Amino acid sequence: MAPGPDSLLVVRTSATRGRRSGLAAALGILTGCVGWGLATAVGLTALLTASRMVYDTLRMCGAAYLVLLGVTALRHARKPPAPGASERTTAAPPGRWAAFRTGVATNLLNPKAGVFYLSLIPQFVPRHAPVFGATLLFTAIDAAELAVWYWLLTRAASALGERVRRPVFRRRLEQLTGVAFLGFAAGLLADRSP
Template identity: 65%
Template sequence: MLTAAIAFASAALIINVVPGLDTLLVLRTSVAQGRSGGLAAASGILAGCCVWGLATAAGLTALLTASHVAYDVLRVCGAAYLVWLGATALWKARRKEAVQEAVPEPVAAATRFGAFRAGVGTNLLNPKAGVFYMSLVPQFMPHGAPVFGTTVLFTAIDLAELAVWYWVVSGAAAKLAERLRRPEVRRRLEQVAGVAFLGFAANLLADRA
């Protein structure tokens, strides 16, 4: 079991550090809202991954690979959500709202909750996240090992790696944002993030897995 866990951790680490949609969300939120916002978005993503992992352990994510209808419904919903995120980022850049000064704590708390909600939605509405667990976990499952327990273990390993990775990304992005306080720079970053979200949406719509 130890050998299988190490092998899974190594494979998952390589996949996790490759820039993708979730990392982009943490990066963009950290720049716009500071590290607390980035960590809130990361927490939402981790919550989504936890759901996918438990669903894999229970066998529910098999529906995504067995049913094209279920996959397509989730795919279209995810793409629509990404379009909304991208359009929101571009609109904020247009209205010069990319830079936020100090705000009252109730407003900051609501903003962090919004970041958490965005993380959950981005992850759970991406069918590729479910397929990731469904396709990767079985490859490292030791013969005769309990499926549910081993899947939960692998999910915990993946969550731990992601937590560390997002902690590093949010910290680096927040420090970068402190040095880039000019409104024009922040607006450009929002524009880049908005276009990237729209690109991920297009890619998700084009996917026919």
């Protein structure tokens, strides 16, 4: 639940596109978390720590995607609203399906999410418990906690919707999130530990 690209995406999407799109982005992120949990259950995330090349490849792809999100947000900040159009219609992502896909990609292209699942979940698996089932159980618990967090986050951020309709506020939000996504990308590129 620490602030990161996933939370930032939910806030930005909820504030600029509304609660339903924010929830779609959150559902995409949760889908990515379940994917990481399944990968951990079958041992695939161990590749992230065992193979520097796999980790670095995923890290570079994740950073490139965050740069894309940052540049897109900054471009939207520069774009004036069309005459007669509401501010909500000019913000990205343009729909719930796109918000869902963005959420999945943001989460799955973050190698730190995989390392989190690999390093944290196995510590809680009891010695004689089936690893696959226990890992899926802990993944479900994490997803449930995150679902509550993202639900609260979408409600709070979508409440800003009225303020976002003002062009100045929307531009500032897009600028802030664009710079933050670029900062997360720089942090991911600078990270050297799997």
